[in-house]
Amino acid sequence: MVHTRCHLITYGCQMNEYDTHLVQSQLVSLGADIVSSVDEADVVLVNTCAVRGKPVEKVRSLLGDLRKIKARRPLVIGMMGCLAQLDEGQQIARAFGVDILLGPGSLLDIGKALEGNERFWALHFRDDLHAHVPPPPQGTLQAHLTIMRGCDHHCTYCIVPTTRGPQVSRSPDDILRELDGMLAAGVQEVTLLGQNVNAYGVDQGARLAGYPSFAQLLRQVGRSGVRRVKFTTSHPMNFTEDVAAAMADTPAICEFIHLPVQSGSDRVLRRMAREYTREQYLKHVADIRRHLPHAVMATDIIVGFPGETEQDFQDTLDLYDEVGFDSAYMFIYSPRPGTPSYTHFSDLPRDVKTERLGRLVARQKDWSARKNAAKVGTVQEVLLRGAAHDSGFLEGHTRGSHPTVVPRAAGADGPGIYPVRIDHATPHVLYGRVLDAQGQERPLLNFPEAGQQRPEAAALVSPLPMA
Numbered sequence: 001m002v003h004t005r006c007h008l009i010t011y012g013c014q015m016n017e018y019d020t021h022l023v024q025s026q027l028v029s030l031g032a033d034i035v036s037s038v039d040e041a042d043v044v045l046v047n048t049c050a051v052r053g054k055p056v057e058k059v060r061s062l063l064g065d066l067r068k069i070k071a072r073r074p075l076v077i078g079m080m081g082c083l084a085q086l087d088e089g090q091q092i093a094r095a096f097g098v099d100i101l102l103g104p105g106s107l108l109d110i111g112k113a114l115e116g117n118e119r120f121w122a123l124h125f126r127d128d129l130h131a132h133v134p135p136p137p138q139g140t141l142q143a144h145l146t147i148m149r150g151c152d153h154h155c156t157y158c159i160v161p162t163t164r165g166p167q168v169s170r171s172p173d174d175i176l177r178e179l180d181g182m183l184a185a186g187v188q189e190v191t192l193l194g195q196n197v198n199a200y201g202v203d204q205g206a207r208l209a210g211y212p213s214f215a216q217l218l219r220q221v222g223r224s225g226v227r228r229v230k231f232t233t234s235h236p237m238n239f240t241e242d243v244a245a246a247m248a249d250t251p252a253i254c255e256f257i258h259l260p261v262q263s264g265s266d267r268v269l270r271r272m273a274r275e276y277t278r279e280q281y282l283k284h285v286a287d288i289r290r291h292l293p294h295a296v297m298a299t300d301i302i303v304g305f306p307g308e309t310e311q312d313f314q315d316t317l318d319l320y321d322e323v324g325f326d327s328a329y330m331f332i333y334s335p336r337p338g339t340p341s342y343t344h345f346s347d348l349p350r351d352v353k354t355e356r357l358g359r360l361v362a363r364q365k366d367w368s369a370r371k372n373a374a375k376v377g378t379v380q381e382v383l384l385r386g387a388a389h390d391s392g393f394l395e396g397h398t399r400g401s402h403p404t405v406v407p408r409a410a411g412a413d414g415p416g417i418y419p420v421r422i423d424h425a426t427p428h429v430l431y432g433r434v435l436d437a438q439g440q441e442r443p444l445l446n447f448p449e450a451g452q453q454r455p456e457a458a459a460l461v462s463p464l465p466m467a
């Protein structure tokens with residue numbers, strides 16, 4: 001195992017990014033080297049996503065490339081994560097000569113998997129995974145922290161309860177221990193992760209003894225000394241007003257909320273088994289806005305769910321206008337084998353779904369343009385991560401998660417959290433100048449020639465939202 005050169009590739013959501021970090025930290029502690037390309041690697045591990053057909057196709061095509069390399073030289077190919085847990089993924093793994101297969105609950109078996117020369121497949125859900133505290137990521141201001149795994153909901157379109165199993169909350173002690181390590185490593189923004197964070201501590205219907213509610217946990221994390229706290233994702237069925245209250249009275253908790261609505265039509269919500277109505281969703285929005293008038297609202301929407309009529313879709317467009325979302329992840333319904341909607345409902349024609357997505361994207365762009373334009377002239381607290389594509393600029397994001405780009409300035413030429421006055425906005429990116437403590441613009445360093453294009457923020461290619 002010592003000196004094995006491993007390369008890891010991640011598809012999917014933030015939870016998968018966290019899981020890749022967890023596997024990588026195991027490998028490092030076992031003496032492996034982590035390399036940054038397939039060419040340098042003896043072992044390639046692919047952390048997969050199965051939420052829609054597209055990520056599955058991407059994995060299939062990557063495995064095709066890896067199989068070609070393996071025909072020329074020794075190479076161990078590993079498939080991990082959500083797709084690995086499914087029959088569909090195991091068929092793909094067999095077809096492409098995958099050597100190691102680890103479901104999302106078996107990631108701690110990576111050492112055992114690399115020990116022998118045998119094919120190693122593990123699909124069980126290990127209890128110690130929940131207690132495992134990986135070392136903090138190094139050299140980054142931002143970190144993800146998993147507070148729970150799995151999901152107890154059964155949305156009819158969603159494969160995740162099958163891939164990630166029932167909900168298991170991590171103990172508050174493990175979470176806070178991991179947070180302490182992150183703070184010591186210089187992390188300034190932590191995002192709490194779970195498929196349904198609002199149900200933290202309520203596993204399979206029962207509140208776990210001694211576990212705080214999600215709102216209490218948020219307050220604890222908010223008081224830890226970390227500069228910024230975010231969380232994702234919230235399920236409207238479990239959202240409670242005390243979370244909005246905790247956000248309002250704990251300065252470190254960012255006024256950003258990702259609350260997937262999926263559809264604005266009660267008929268479709270029922271067929272999706274979402275367990276809330278449009279009216280209940282709007283009540284949550286009103287509660288959030290009462291506590292946090294400037295809350296930044298993001299959502300997920302599925303377009304073209306089986307049986308969605310033009311009127312149902314209009315209800316979604318109307319809801320979009322009623323809430324005025326700042327941003328949205330919008331998806332065309334993708335039938336996933338093994339889900340109830342795949343088994344019981346028939347898919348709408350592709351062109352109907354694509355045409356509706358086009359209209360929704362146009363609506364979202366309008367709203368994002370309006371919301372972002374309203375930020376021009378305001379001062380935002382921006383976490384600058386590092387160089388944008390054009391090295392005269394830095395990129396980062398606001399407390400509301402808007403991708404933001406600034407020219408490098410004296411005293412703000414590297415990563416950090418800075419006040420930024422926004423002077424220009426597009427629907428997807430804010431542009432501004434870094435201010436000093438007196439609110440004055442800091443002198444610019446190496447500012448590119450006048451007229452040079454502002455760079456786009458790479459933050460736009462951020463990972464998928466959580467399922």
Ligand code: 5AD
Binds near residue numbers: 051052260262466
């Ligand atoms: N088809 C399309 N989108 C889906 N999502 C989950 N399952 C599907 C599916 N079968 C979307 C939901 C979820 C996000 C992570 O992915 O909007 O919130």
Ligand code: SF4
Binds near residue numbers: 015164
């Ligand atoms: Fe994909 Fe969902 Fe698994 Fe994340 S949890 S990797 S989005 S299937």
